[in-house]
Every structure is written in structure tokens, then in C-alpha cells.
Amino acid sequence: MKRSPMHTAxxxxxxxxxxxxxxxxxSPTAGPSGLYAQPIGNAPVTSNPTPYSDALYCLAxxxxxxxxxxxRMAVGRISDYTGTVSADGGRQITQGASLMANSALAKAGxxxxxxxxxxxxxxxxxxxxxxxxxxxxxxxxxxGYRRILAGQVPGSDFYLVGGxxxxxxxxxxxxxxxxxxxxxxxxxxxxVNGRVFVMNVAIDLRLVQTTTLEVVDVVSYQKQIxxxxxxxxxFDFLNGNVFDVSAGSSGLEPVQLxxxxxxxxxxxxxxxxxxxxxSPDVCMDPANDPLGGRSTYIASHNTDTNNDPTxxxxxxxxxxxxxxxxxx
Numbered sequence: 001m002k003r004s005p006m007h008t009a010x011x012x013x014x015x016x017x018x019x020x021x022x023x024x025x026x027s028p029t030a031g032p033s034g035l036y037a038q039p040i041g042n043a044p045v046t047s048n049p050t051p052y053s054d055a056l057y058c059l060a061x062x063x064x065x066x067x068x069x070x071x072r073m074a075v076g077r078i079s080d081y082t083g084t085v086s087a088d089g090g091r092q093i094t095q096g097a098s099l100m101a102n103s104a105l106a107k108a109g110x111x112x113x114x115x116x117x118x119x120x121x122x123x124x125x126x127x128x129x130x131x132x133x134x135x136x137x138x139x140x141x142x143x144g145y146r147r148i149l150a151g152q153v154p155g156s157d158f159y160l161v162g163g164x165x166x167x168x169x170x171x172x173x174x175x176x177x178x179x180x181x182x183x184x185x186x187x188x189x190x191x192v193n194g195r196v197f198v199m200n201v202a203i204d205l206r207l208v209q210t211t212t213l214e215v216v217d218v219v220s221y222q223k224q225i226x227x228x229x230x231x232x233x234x235f236d237f238l239n240g241n242v243f244d245v246s247a248g249s250s251g252l253e254p255v256q257l258x259x260x261x262x263x264x265x266x267x268x269x270x271x272x273x274x275x276x277x278x279s280p281d282v283c284m285d286p287a288n289d290p291l292g293g294r295s296t297y298i299a300s301h302n303t304d305t306n307n308d309p310t311x312x313x314x315x316x317x318x319x320x321x322x323x324x325x326x327x328x
Contacts, residue, residue: 050261053107055268058283059275060109068275071157074115075101078205078263081163093164093201094256097263101160101205104260104267110274113156155210160270162205164259166222173197181235188236200224201255203262207270217273219266221291227252265291 030036063070078097086092094100098116105112114121127133128146135146174196181189202222206215231248272280286292 048257048260050257050264052261052264052268052284055280055283056104056107056264056271059268059271059277060107062277062282063109063275070109070111070271071274072113072154073105073110074113074156074159074210075105076115076159076161077163078161078203079163081165082167084167092255093167094259097164097203097259100260100263101267104264105160105271107264108267108271110271113154115156115159157210158216158274159208159210160205160267161208162203164201165204166200166202167255168201169199171198171200171224188234190232190234192230192232194228194230196226196228198224198226199255201258201262203259203266205263205266205270217270219269221262221265223258223262225253225255225258 027036062068075098078101080091080093080095080097082093084092102112102116124133124146125148128148131143131145133146134144175194177191177193179189179191200222202220204220205218207217208214209216227250229248229250231246233244233246235244236242268280268284272282277283280289281292284292
């Protein structure tokens with residue numbers, strides 16, 4: 001079937017109009033605002049919780065309510081030991097697990113001392129040692145330089161180290177493909193397909209007593225991650241025109257958020273022990289926690305200086321008698 005010149009002209013005009021609309025979104029010349037184009041999207045900043053964030057906040061409230069002191073905590077290197085690299089050369093697993101651990105400890109109300117990045121403190125210490133930095137206005141009689149005092153930096157009682165040790169792709173996958181069409185010439189056809197796959201990531205962390213280097217607690221957790229995709233398409237000839245239409249949707253549970261969840265669940269375990277709580281179940285519903293009742297919680301890791309006398313030694317619930325407030 002031969003197209004008329006008028007039909008061809010209309011198609012050309014349509015293409016030119018579409019090009020003009022697209023060109024209006026981007027300009028090679030900066031506008032009065034100094035921008036070539038306005039960024040799209042207006043989603044506001046939100047918090048970044050995991051299913052275990054509420055348990056961490058609960059532990060902080062638990063410690064404040066019963067006046068349970070937190071030991072000073074530090075975070076060392078929690079590195080990515082999986083060695084996974086994406087196609088563009090970047091790491092597929094976050095390199096910021098240590099920062100996540102700092103955030104998790106803060107949520108649990110722990111007293112934190114910085115050991116992960118001490119570059120600024122070390123620089124200013126060198127300046128102060130040479131009397132180059134001051135904390136008061138310059139005065140000829142009193143220069144006000146910063147003094148270095150013995151014991152001015154508080155030490156840590158425990159520190160957290162470890163690494164991301166596993167990432168396993170496609171542990172299990174399933175899918176379907178359904179296609180159909182007409183037998184006759186120029187008949188239409190359609191296709192629907194879908195796929196679900198599961199992967200996992202694992203972490204191994206240890207809690208170390210700083211003064212003795214004794215490993216007082218160890219956790220090894222894994223979390224599975226699910227992804228899915230579904231698509232459909234139609235191909236058909238109608239009145240001499242070809243139509244090829246397809247649509248789809250896909251989603252993957254955030255891998256880096258899964259790492260944060262692992263870090264926070266481990267922190268619930270560690271801080272419950274250091275606060276002398278009967279178990280992490282004081283702030284978590286065992287019915288919603290697969291580790292409930294079967295965790296690696298070992299009470300003997302506490303010492304007399306880390307709330308061990310507050311631990312419940314009775315079977316009739318909590319809080320234990322030692323941490324009940326006066327008058328209760």
C-alpha cells in the first residue's frame with residue numbers, strides 16, 4: 001500500500017512537533033537561574049529506618065528508665081570482604097557498614113567515642129603540641145593556646161569490628177512465559193512473562209573488650225533479599241499499521257538497606273547484653289523475630305561493671321528486681 005504525499009507530510013510534522021517539545025525541556029544556553037534544565041522530582045528527605053530501629057530506640061528508653069549506664073563504645077573497620085564488583089567497576093556492597101554501626105549504637109543510647117576517623121583530632125593535636133592552635137582570643141599576656149592534658153581523651157570500653165562476608169546471587173528463582181497469537185497472516189500475538197529471584201547477604205561482627213582484647217560476643221547473621229519483574233507485550237497489524245506495545249515492572253529489595261538491617265539486629269544483640277537486659281526480647285516481639293528464643297545471646301559475657309547484676313534471674317518476667325525503680 002503506497003502512502004500519499006499528504007500522509008508523509010503529516011508524519012514529518014508530527015515528528016518535528018515531538019522533537020520541539022523534547023527540546024524545550026533542555027537548552028544549550030543557561031537561563032536566568034544559571035541552570036540548563038530544572039531537576040525533576042520533589043520527594044522530601046525522610047528517615048531511614050529498618051525493622052529493628054524501633055528495638056534500638058526501645059533499648060535506649062529501657063536504659064534511661066532503669067538508670068543503666070552504657071559503656072563507652074567505638075567502631076572499627078566493618079569491611080566488605082565479598083569482593084563483588086559491578087559491571088561499571090564499582091562495589092556492589094556498601095563500604096559504609098562502619099557508619100551504619102555508629103548510627104545503630106547511637107539509636108540504642110550508647111556512649112560513643114570516635115575511633116573510625118580521627119584525622120581532625122590528630123591534626124589539631126599536632127597543632128596544639130606546637131602551640132599553634134588556641135581556644136581563646138589572642139592576648140599578649142595570655143596567648144590562650146590549647147593545653148594538652150594527660151588523660152583528656154576518654155578511652156573506649158568495647159569496640160565493634162567485623163565485615164560483610166557473603167553475598168550469594170540467585171539462591172532460588174522461578175518464572176513463567178506465556179505467549180499466544182493468531183495462525184493467519186498478519187495475525188496479532190502477545191507475550192506475558194514474570195520472574196522472581198532470591199539472594200542473600202551475610203555479616204559477621206564481634207564485640208571486643210578494648211583493654212584486654214578479649215572477644216566477648218560474636219554474631220553471624222544473614223538476610224535474604226527478593227526481587228521480581230513482570231512484563232507484557234502485544235504485536236499486531238491493524239489496517240496496514242504495525243503496533244508493538246510492551247510494558248513491565250520490576251523491583252528489588254534494597255541490598256544496602258539489608259546490610260543496615262543486619263548491623264542493627266546485631267547491635268540489638270550487643271547492647272541488650274551490655275545493658276544487662278534479660279534478652280533482646282525485652283524490646284522485640286519473638287513472634288516477629290526468627291532469632292527470638294534461639295539467638296546467640298550469652299549472659300556470661302557481662303562483667304560486674306557492665307550491668308550484669310541487673311540481669312533477670314527469675315522466670316516471672318521483667319524488669320528484674322535489681323533494676324526496679326524505688327517505690328515499685
